[in-house]
Amino acid sequence: xxxDTDLIVIGGxxxxxxxxxxxxxxxxxxxxxxxxxxxxxxxxFSAGGVRTLGRALPEIPLxxxxxxxxxxxxxxxxxxxxxxxxxQVRIAENDADMRSLRERVxxxxxxxxxxxxxxxxxxVKSLLPAVAPHVVGGLxxxxxxxxxxxxxxxxxxRAATRAGAVVRVGAGVAGLERARGGWRVTLEDGSHLGAxxxxxxAGAWGGRIARMVGDEFPxxxxxxxxxxxxxxxxxxxxxxxxxxRPLSFKQVASGHVMIGGGPKGVxxxxxxxxxxxxxxxxxxxxxxxxxxxxxxxxxxxxxxxGIEAIMPDEIPVIGRSSRAExxxxxxxxxxxxxxxxxxxxxxxxxxxMDRESAYPIEAFSPDRFVPGVATxxxxxxxxxxxx
Numbered sequence: 001x002x003x004d005t006d007l008i009v010i011g012g013x014x015x016x017x018x019x020x021x022x023x024x025x026x027x028x029x030x031x032x033x034x035x036x037x038x039x040x041x042x043x044x045f046s047a048g049g050v051r052t053l054g055r056a057l058p059e060i061p062l063x064x065x066x067x068x069x070x071x072x073x074x075x076x077x078x079x080x081x082x083x084x085x086x087x088q089v090r091i092a093e094n095d096a097d098m099r100s101l102r103e104r105v106x107x108x109x110x111x112x113x114x115x116x117x118x119x120x121x122x123x124v125k126s127l128l129p130a131v132a133p134h135v136v137g138g139l140x141x142x143x144x145x146x147x148x149x150x151x152x153x154x155x156x157x158r159a160a161t162r163a164g165a166v167v168r169v170g171a172g173v174a175g176l177e178r179a180r181g182g183w184r185v186t187l188e189d190g191s192h193l194g195a196x197x198x199x200x201x202a203g204a205w206g207g208r209i210a211r212m213v214g215d216e217f218p219x220x221x222x223x224x225x226x227x228x229x230x231x232x233x234x235x236x237x238x239x240x241x242x243x244x245r246p247l248s249f250k251q252v253a254s255g256h257v258m259i260g261g262g263p264k265g266v267x268x269x270x271x272x273x274x275x276x277x278x279x280x281x282x283x284x285x286x287x288x289x290x291x292x293x294x295x296x297x298x299x300x301x302x303x304x305x306g307i308e309a310i311m312p313d314e315i316p317v318i319g320r321s322s323r324a325e326x327x328x329x330x331x332x333x334x335x336x337x338x339x340x341x342x343x344x345x346x347x348x349x350x351x352x353m354d355r356e357s358a359y360p361i362e363a364f365s366p367d368r369f370v371p372g373v374a375t376x377x378x379x380x381x382x383x384x385x386x387x
Contacts, residue, residue: 224260
C-alpha cells in the first residue's frame with residue numbers, strides 16, 4: 001500500500017508527542033493519532049513531578065539524563081513547561097524509614113550515583129519548617145522539581161507541529177495489520193493510514209495496541225487520583241514525598257497544595273471515564289495532614305483522576321517488538337513517566353530509525369515477562385536462566 005507518512009505514533013500524550021518531536025526533528029514525516037485529546041489522561045492529569053529521587057534502579061540513568069533536558073527545555077521547545085527546580089525530599093517518619101533510606105543511599109552510591117543525599121532530623125526540619133515534629137530525617141535530590149503537566153504537553157504538541165508533525169485528534173485506532181512495505185492502521189472512523197513504522201505510545205491502551213501486532217505484556221491500568229486544597233500562604237517550595245506510605249505533596253505558585261502519591265479510583269478503558277474513590281482520597285488527605293499539620297481545617301475543593309498504565313514491576317515498556325518489524329512500544333510508565341518523557345520520546349525516535357539507544361533500556365524490554373526471560377531490576381539487565 002502507499003505510505004502516507006514515515007511514522008505513525010499511536011497516542012497523543014507526552015510520550016507520543018515527545019516521540020513525534022524528536023522524530024520530526026530527525027527528518028521523518030510523522031503522524032500522531034490520538035483517540036481523545038492530547039494530554040487527556042495520564043500526561044495532563046499527573047502530579048507533574050520531575051524526579052530523580054527514589055527511582056527504580058534501571059530508571060536512574062534515564063531520569064538523570066531527562067533532568068538535564070528539563071533544564072534545557074526552553075531552548076528545545078521555546079517553553080519551559082512551567083518547570084520549577086525546587087528540590088524533592090523523601091521524609092522519614094521513624095527509625096525504620098531511616099534504615100530504608102540509608103540502605104537506599106548505600107545501594108545507589110555503590111553504583112556511582114550521588115544525586116540522593118541523606119539528611120538528619122535537623123536538616124530536614126530546616127528545609128521543611130512546616131513538617132510534623134515526629135519526622136526524623138530524609139533523603140533529598142536538590143536538582144529535582146516539578147512542572148505543569150498540561151503546559152508541558154501543549155509545549156511538546158506545539159513544538160512537534162512546528163517541526164512538521166501532523167496530529168489527528170479524535171482518531172482512535174480500530175486495527176493494525178501488516179501491509180506491503182509496512183503497516184496499515186485502521187481508524188475508528190473507517191479511514192486508513194499507512195506507514196513502515198509505528199510507535200505504540202497509547203498509555204493505558206498500550207496493551208490493546210500491542211495485541212493487534214501479536215505482542216503480549218501484562219499491562220494493567222488504574223485511575224490515579226489527585227487533590228487540590230484551597231490556597232494557603234507560602235509554606236513549602238519543595239516537593240515532599242513520604243517513605244513508609246504513599247504521598248506526593250507540593251504547593252504551587254497560586255498557594256494551592258497538590259496532594260497525590262498513588263490513591264486509586266476506578267477506570268473504564270472502553271469509555272475513558274474515571275470515578276473517584278472518596279475513601280482512598282480521605283486516607284491520602286490524612287497522610288498529608290499528619291505530615292503537615294498546618295493543613296488542619298483547610299478545604300479540598302477539587303479532586304481528579306487520569307487513567308494510567310501500570311506494569312507489574314512498575315517500570316515501563318520501552319523497546320522494539322521482537323515479533324513485528326517496525327513496531328516500537330513506549331508505554332506502561334506506572335505513574336512516573338512524566339519526568340522521563342523528554343528523553344524517552346527521543347529514545348523511541350532513535351529505535352524506529354534503527355539506531356541503538358544511547359541509554360540502557362534492556363530492563364524495559366517488551367519481552368521481559370515472556371517465560372524464560374527474567375528482569376534483574378538491581379542491575380537493569382536481562383538474564384537468561386541456565387537451561
